[in-house]
Amino acid sequence: xxxxxxxxxxxxxxxxxxxxxxxxxxxxxxxxxxxxxxxxxxxxxxxxxxxxxxxxxxxxxxxxxxxxxxxxxxxxxxxxxxxxxxxxxxxxxxxxxxxxxxxxxxxxxxxxxxxxxxxxxxxxxxxxxxxxxxxxxxxxxxxxxxxxxxxxxxxxxxxxxxxxxxxxxxxxxxxxxxxxxxxxxxxxxxxxxxxxxxxxxxxxxxxxxxxxxxxxxxxxxxxxxxxxxxxxxxxxxxxxxxxxxxxxxxxxxxxxxxxxxxxxxxxxxxxxxxxxxxxxxxxxxxxxxxxxxxxxxxxxxxxxxxxxxxxxxxxxxxxxxxxxxxxxxxxxxxxxxxxxxxxxxxxxxxxxxxxxxxxxxxxxxxxxxxxxxxxxxxxxxxxx
Numbered sequence: 001x002x003x004x005x006x007x008x009x010x011x012x013x014x015x016x017x018x019x020x021x022x023x024x025x026x027x028x029x030x031x032x033x034x035x036x037x038x039x040x041x042x043x044x045x046x047x048x049x050x051x052x053x054x055x056x057x058x059x060x061x062x063x064x065x066x067x068x069x070x071x072x073x074x075x076x077x078x079x080x081x082x083x084x085x086x087x088x089x090x091x092x093x094x095x096x097x098x099x100x101x102x103x104x105x106x107x108x109x110x111x112x113x114x115x116x117x118x119x120x121x122x123x124x125x126x127x128x129x130x131x132x133x134x135x136x137x138x139x140x141x142x143x144x145x146x147x148x149x150x151x152x153x154x155x156x157x158x159x160x161x162x163x164x165x166x167x168x169x170x171x172x173x174x175x176x177x178x179x180x181x182x183x184x185x186x187x188x189x190x191x192x193x194x195x196x197x198x199x200x201x202x203x204x205x206x207x208x209x210x211x212x213x214x215x216x217x218x219x220x221x222x223x224x225x226x227x228x229x230x231x232x233x234x235x236x237x238x239x240x241x242x243x244x245x246x247x248x249x250x251x252x253x254x255x256x257x258x259x260x261x262x263x264x265x266x267x268x269x270x271x272x273x274x275x276x277x278x279x280x281x282x283x284x285x286x287x288x289x290x291x292x293x294x295x296x297x298x299x300x301x302x303x304x305x306x307x308x309x310x311x312x313x314x315x316x317x318x319x320x321x322x323x324x325x326x327x328x329x330x331x332x333x334x335x336x337x338x339x340x341x342x343x344x345x346x347x348x349x350x351x352x353x354x355x356x357x358x359x360x361x362x363x364x365x366x367x368x369x370x371x372x373x374x375x376x377x378x379x380x381x382x383x384x
Contacts, residue, residue, distance in 0.1 A: 032067035039071045041080055041148035043171075044203060044272065045244070051095075051131055051141030057087070061141040065133040070101050073125040073148035080122040081149050081178035081204075081267065083239055086142035087113040092134035095142050101126040113139070117239065119206070119267055121178040145240075147204065149178045149270055157187035157258075165193035165275040169201075174218065174258055174268025181216075181268040185260040190224065190253060193275030198249040205235045205242030206267040208260075218269050220247070221255040238266060248276065 033052040053059040090111040099105040099122050152173040155161045174181045208216040213236035223230040
């Protein structure tokens with residue numbers, strides 16, 4: 001009896017597992033090879049979802065598929081922007097989009113192969129995607145690109161709006177984004193960051209296509225004025241012809257302008273921006289006022305001590321130099337003093353007057369001025 005009970009238990013367990021696998025896990029599609037069914041959108045880049053076997057558009061889907069996926073924007077204040085490229089066999093196969101996590105609100109349901117991506121947006125945070133195929137002709141399937149977004153236009157379409165930047169990323173979009181932008185729009189935003197340059201990441205551009213951007217366009221200028229010489233870019237291309245790109249300004253301000261005419265409205269643009277501080281203007285600030293005052297006091301004390309010790313050093317140097325000079329001058333004076341006794345001064349001898357004349361008189365003879373000739377040579381007689 002124990003063995004029979006064990007056998008029945010195994011049989012019942014296998015039956016339950018088989019029932020769950022057949023009727024619960026694969027209730028939406030017995031042949032759908034999709035593993036992941038729930039996805040969360042990004043706010044900074046487009047993410048792609050493709051049907052099984054799509055392979056960049058060169059593959060094919062399977063027959064008798066019943067597949068579904070749910071995409072979440074990640075927040076109640078974010079919508080979903082969708083661009084859908086598809087090639088679905090008619091009439092037996094379909095691709096459907098729902099403006100909810102269930103099947104209560106249909107956005108789109110079709111087959112065929114349009115020449116360009118179709119675009120939609122939800123009014124809330126969820127999107128449900130379904131694909132149904134029959135047992136006949138198969139095609140390549142679909143590629144769905146999605147982005148979580150909302151309207152970041154602010155007041156720039158009412159008047160010119162000045163936006164003060166920080167080092168954190170912020171978003172800017174065309175009016176009504178991710179819905180279609182309105183006709184006859186004329187918007188301008190001035191991005192200002194006094195501490196350095198401005199970084200801009202263009203995430204999405206979907207503007208009415210024109211040969212010379214004569215209809216709708218958005219423009220970005222490097223500086224506070226709208227001039228041809230400082231225009232960074234002008235965009236008037238439909239998605240996906242406009243690829244994301246980044247730019248860093250050369251000035252502390254950037255102007256973004258958007259214009260539309262009275263016809264053909266698309267989704268517009270989405271970009272993000274932030275300020276990049278200049279390295280030379282970055283300063284270290286004390287987080288504590290007391291510590292800052294203490295540092296100032298230490299610096300002042302160091303300066304005063306330097307002045308005091310510097311003055312003492314100068315005075316010491318002057319004294320030592322003066323002493324050395326005096327000592328040097330005293331040495332030769334001491335060497336000139338003789339210890340020999342001074343001899344007594346003898347009395348001056350009496351001078352005796354001696355007559356130089358023969359007549360023993362002091363009468364000077366007359367000087368003869370005439371010249372005598374001796375042996376025919378004149379001779380001068382010197383006077384005494």
